[in-house]
Amino acid sequence: MKSTQKSNKINRQIVGLIVVTIISALVLVSLISSCFLGDYYIYEKRKDLKAIYGTLTKRCENGTLYGEEYTQETAALFDMYTVACIIAGADGEPLVSSNMDSELLLNQLNYAMFSNNKSENALNETDSYKIFKQVFPGSKVEYLVLVGLLPDGNSIFLRVTESSMRHITGVMNKFFIHMVMWAVVFTAIIGFAVISRFTRPLINLIDITKRISNFDFDAKYRPQRIYNEIDDLGEHINEMSTTLKRAITQLRAANESLKHDLEVKEETENMRKEFVSNVSHELKTPIALIQGYAEGLQEGIMDDEVSRQIYLDIIIDEANKMNRLVREMLILNQLEAGQMNMDLVDFDVTEMIDSIVDSNKINFEAQNIKYSFINKAECYVHADEFLVEQVITNFISNAIHYVMNENIINVRYDFAKKGKVRISVFNSGNNIAKKDIKRIWEKFYKADKARSREYGGSGIGLSVVKATMDLLHEKFGVENVSDGVEFWCELTLAKDTKINKNS
Numbered sequence: 266m267k268s269t270q271k272s273n274k275i276n277r278q279i280v281g282l283i284v285v286t287i288i289s290a291l292v293l294v295s296l297i298s299s300c301f302l303g304d305y306y307i308y309e310k311r312k313d314l315k316a317i318y319g320t321l322t323k324r325c326e327n328g329t330l331y332g333e334e335y336t337q338e339t340a341a342l343f344d345m346y347t348v349a350c351i352i353a354g355a356d357g358e359p360l361v362s363s364n365m366d367s368e369l370l371l372n373q374l375n376y377a378m379f380s381n382n383k384s385e386n387a388l389n390e391t392d393s394y395k396i397f398k399q400v401f402p403g404s405k406v407e408y409l410v411l412v413g414l415l416p417d418g419n420s421i422f423l424r425v426t427e428s429s430m431r432h433i434t435g436v437m438n439k440f441f442i443h444m445v446m447w448a449v450v451f452t453a454i455i456g457f458a459v460i461s462r463f464t465r466p467l468i469n470l471i472d473i474t475k476r477i478s479n480f481d482f483d484a485k486y487r488p489q490r491i492y493n494e495i496d497d498l499g500e501h502i503n504e505m506s507t508t509l510k511r512a513i514t515q516l517r518a519a520n521e522s523l524k525h526d527l528e529v530k531e532e533t534e535n536m537r538k539e540f541v542s543n544v545s546h547e548l549k550t551p552i553a554l555i556q557g558y559a560e561g562l563q564e565g566i567m568d569d570e571v572s573r574q575i576y577l578d579i580i581i582d583e584a585n586k587m588n589r590l591v592r593e594m595l596i597l598n599q600l601e602a603g604q605m606n607m608d609l610v611d612f613d614v615t616e617m618i619d620s621i622v623d624s625n626k627i628n629f630e631a632q633n634i635k636y637s638f639i640n641k642a643e644c645y646v647h648a649d650e651f652l653v654e655q656v657i658t659n660f661i662s663n664a665i666h667y668v669m670n671e672n673i674i675n676v677r678y679d680f681a682k683k684g685k686v687r688i689s690v691f692n693s694g695n696n697i698a699k700k701d702i703k704r705i706w707e708k709f710y711k712a713d714k715a716r717s718r719e720y721g722g723s724g725i726g727l728s729v730v731k732a733t734m735d736l737l738h739e740k741f742g743v744e745n746v747s748d749g750v751e752f753w754c755e756l757t758l759a760k761d762t763k764i765n766k767n768s
Contacts, residue, residue: 287448295441306433307409310425311388311396313346314411317423318394321352325415331360340364353420360419373401374422377412398427466495473502482510554583607649607736611759614646614653614688618676621658628665632672639677644686645759652733653756656741659726660690660752667750669694681755689753696745705743706731730754 320342324330330339330352343350343363351370352361359367377399389396394413400406411423466489476484484506486499558576618638622629629636646653664674673693681687697705708728734741734754741754 284449284452287452288445291441291445291448295437307388307427310409310427313348314396314409314423314425315389317342317346317348317350318411318413318421321421322393322415325417325419330415336361347425349424351422352415353422355418370422370424373410373424374412374420376401377410377422378420394421466499470495470499470502473499473506477502477506477509480513482506552583552587555580607652609647609649611645611647612650612653613643614657614678614686614756615640615642615644617650617654618657618688621654621661622676625661625665629674632665632668634665634668634672634674636674637676639675644678646686646756647759648737648739648756652737656730656733656754657688657690659730660754663726663752664690664692667694668692670748673749680758684758685755686758687753687755689751691746691749691751693749695750697743697750702743702745 321330324335324339329335339361340363348363349370350361350363351359351367351374353371353374354360357371359371362370380399387395387397388409391413394411396409396411399408399410401408407427409425409427411421413421415421466486470486473484473486485503486496488496488499558580562573562576615638622636622638628634661674661676668674671693673691675691676689677691678686678688706727708725730741730752737756739755739757741752743750743752
């Protein structure tokens with residue numbers, strides 16, 4: 266709607282300008298004709314009178330002026346110039362006359378030659394003739410008159426009505442007025458049609474630039490059939506739109522990248538602060554215990570050997586916890602920083618699980634844990650052996666620390682999909698709360714802080730699992746089951762591995 270209003274406004278302005286120009290031109294012509302046409306008419310008629318006089322003079326000298334055989338030719342000359350003429354001899358008799366009353370012309374000739382009207386100023390005067398304006402008695406009409414002598418001494422009288430020029434000027438002015446009226450109507454009708462077609466591409470460009478200002482870069486100008494400067498402007502606007510779109514896209518990408526970098530930096534800073542806080546918290550207790558028991562030994566609080574041995578065992582146990590914490594933090598740091606070099610090989614995961622179980626038999630027996638490994642057949646996977654061992658070790662250690670009720674731990678693997686084996690570690694006990702199930706993979710997060718401290722958990726074991734599986738690009742997770750919790754991970758089978766069904 267706005268574009269149409271703008272278009273109409275431009276069209277009206279252009280049409281109005283053209284109409285005003287035409288009217289001004291016609292009015293100017295009318296004024297010029299009113300002021301100067303009369304004088305110009307007199308000037309031209311004076312030239313006509315001179316031309317007639319010159320023609321008659323030559324014919325007089327050639328002997329082709331007088332006689333009936335020359336009457337028709339002479340009359341045609343007078344009619345061509347629309348003048349009245351009479352040539353009189355020395356005796357006053359008319360020798361040549363136009364088609365008007367000869368007697369009247371003789372009287373006007375005599376009056377023109379012998380009147381003493383000083384108001385008559387000669388417009389042209391020579392030795393042979395004189396041209397002036399004159400009003401004859403009994404007439405209100407002003408004439409332009411030539412009175413003179415031919416080479417043979419005969420008198421000549423020529424006259425032209427000057428007042429006819431005023432009538433002609435009035436008719437012309439009326440004609441100009443009608444021309445102005447019709448020109449306005451014609452210009453308004455034709456102008457709107459033609460100018461609307463001319464301004465349509467311009468209005469289209471206005472709409473396109475408005476859309477570009479609103480970041481709509483799909484708006485493109487299509488050139489007309491007949492290419493002109495507006496189309497050239499449209500092509501440049503298209504180029505500007507493409508360049509601007511590219512620049513804004515790059516700027517947005519740069520802003521997003523900067524925003525991401527700032528978010529990562531902020532997240533890293535928060536993680537650093539949290540890490541320092543958690544490490545400080547985890548190390549504070551064992552350091553305090555080691556310091557306290559060491560000072561007790563130094564001061565000889567316990568005299569018997571058994572008590573001293575208990576103190577030493579506590580110091581060694583807390584030192585082992587600190588050592589394990591530091592080792593796990595180093596592994597986790599390498600994993601998250603991408604500095605861990607993977608050595609992908611084919612190995613028997615069944616043999617690895619048996620080895621990990623053997624190293625934990627003392628813990629099984631100490632807690633009366635009923636352990637079973639459902640699959641005993643060979644199962645070769647393609648992965649980093651050290652990293653996979655860390656994952657399964659953390660799963661089994663976590664199961665030992667949280668096993669309850671029937672004290673059951675089961676390890677099994679299933680072929681979840683082609684080319685993958687899913688290793689699961691189940692322990693009987695309480696389910697993990699919904700609010701904790703997503704956060705247990707975070708560093709130093711402990712759903713049950715009391716039990717974690719009781720068995721010496723650092724809170725980063727499952728973080729190591731997450732970082733390891735992410736590095737291996739494998740899936741992992743945890744599920745609450747009816748009588749306990751089951752942690753699982755998937756590994757890629759080695760080529761040519763035969764799949765054995767679970768027993």
